[in-house]
């Protein structure tokens with residue numbers, strides 16, 4: 001099973017510029033989580049802080065009892081081995097074949113024989129759909145293949161936590177869905193804990209078990225996907241619908257005069273872009289046929305049912321609807337009556353935004 005990551009009160013600044021403050025969330029073991037946020041809100045800084053490449057000034061990030069923020073260099077080195085990281089461009093060495101790129105961490109960090117390394121490299125290349133491409137150089141393959149090669153390399157040390165930075169950058173929507181499928185397949189096979197940072201709305205709607213969003217230097221929300229996907233919080237709604245209408249502007253945040261002027265323009269008929277409300281919660285992508293059942297998804301069901309009563313009504317309804325009749329009977333829930341479900345909404349302002357406590361997740 002993947003490791004749990006418990007983050008509390010994390011605050012990161014560069015000089016006098018605060019990037020985000022007081023971020024508290026738990027990545028449940030073996031579940032897939034996505035962190036959304038407009039450009040420049042510090043998503044990449046968040047990933048780098050999780051692996052100890054950057055040092056937040058306050059707060060803790062605890063993995064298997066080790067606080068990454070304050071531990072010794074030796075502990076940090078050991079704990080980093082639990083991570084596999086897929087950077088935006090795959091971060092491959094341009095002069096090495098895919099085989100050597102994927103073999104690199106094994107040669108650097110283990111004493112395995114070349115025969116054993118060969119077995120592992122070919123297995124990971126096969127797992128990521130790159131069988132037969134082992135002799136290619138990164139410059140000879142497409143962006144999508146480079147990302148898959150980066151993932152193969154991230155997998156060779158059997159990580160318990162996989163961090164992915166903007167997997168969709170440079171990919172078309174179809175290739176983005178293919179790589180999303182791969183994440184779910186890898187998760188099914190490895191039970192590793194995933195955190196994917198992205199602004200891709202399709203991916204956010206359909207891939208993760210949990211969704212979070214950074215905005216205005218804070219974590220606006222983090223919780224089961226159904227909570228964000230049914231949220232009435234303006235910033236979350238605006239982002240998930242990709243519209244100009246709302247608090248997010250060209251350079252992150254709008255002032256109230258700009259919001260009012262734009263509102264008048266949209267009310268007068270100017271299209272705010274993006275899509276209109278998407279009703280309901282889209283079905284979550286599943287591992288491909290033939291893959292094992294996701295153990296993280298099974299544990300999540302139990303976990304979410306335990307906190308169900310603490311969630312907003314629309315999220316509760318979404319969760320209950322996603323259960324089969326047998327599961328509804330198992331958890332002792334009835335489908336919600338129509339008047340409290342689908343069309344109900346919970347308005348959350350910044351101060352009271354749903355934020356499950358550490359124990360909840």
Ligand SMILES: Nc1ncnc2c1ncn2[C@@H]1O[C@H](COP(=O)(O)OP(=O)(O)OP(=O)(O)O)[C@@H](O)[C@H]1O
Nearest residue numbers: 014019037038039040041042043044045046166199
């Ligand atoms: N090493 C650094 N020194 C100083 N400032 C930095 C450093 N790294 C990042 N920043 C600043 O932190 C802010 C957040 O950057 P980050 O790359 O994490 O944003 P992001 O949310 O990942 O954006 P995008 O979605 O555009 O990739 C930016 O203002 C950036 O300039």
